[in-house]
Amino acid sequence: MKELVEYVAKSLVDDPAAVSVTEHFRRGAVIVELRVAPGDMGRVIGKEGRVANAIRALLRVAAARSGKRIVLDIN
Numbered sequence: 001m002k003e004l005v006e007y008v009a010k011s012l013v014d015d016p017a018a019v020s021v022t023e024h025f026r027r028g029a030v031i032v033e034l035r036v037a038p039g040d041m042g043r044v045i046g047k048e049g050r051v052a053n054a055i056r057a058l059l060r061v062a063a064a065r066s067g068k069r070i071v072l073d074i075n
Contacts, residue, residue: 001062001070005032008055013040029069032059036074044074 002023010016018037023030036044045052056072063070 001030001032001059004058004062005034005055005072008058009034009036009044012043012051013037014043015040029071030063031071031073033073033075041074 002021006019006021009019009021013019013036015037018040020035022033024033025031034044043051046054052072052074059070059072
C-alpha cells in the first residue's frame with residue numbers, strides 16, 4: 001500500500017524527490033503518512049479534496065482485498 005501511495009503521489013507533484021511515505025500500525029489499522037513539498041500540497045489534495053479522496057478510495061479497495069483497515073494522513 002505504501003508503494004501505491006508513493007507511485008500516485010510522485011505522478012502528481014512537481015518535486016517527486018520530496019515525496020515521503022511511511023507506514024505505522026495503530027489499533028488494528030495501518031496509518032499511511034504522506035509528506036510532500038509545501039508547494040505540492042494543493043496538487044495532492046486537489047480542488048475540494050477530490051484527489052485526496054480518490055487516493056483514499058484506491059487504498060480502501062486495496063485494504064479490503066487484504067482484510068485490513070487503512071487511513072491516509074497527508075502532511
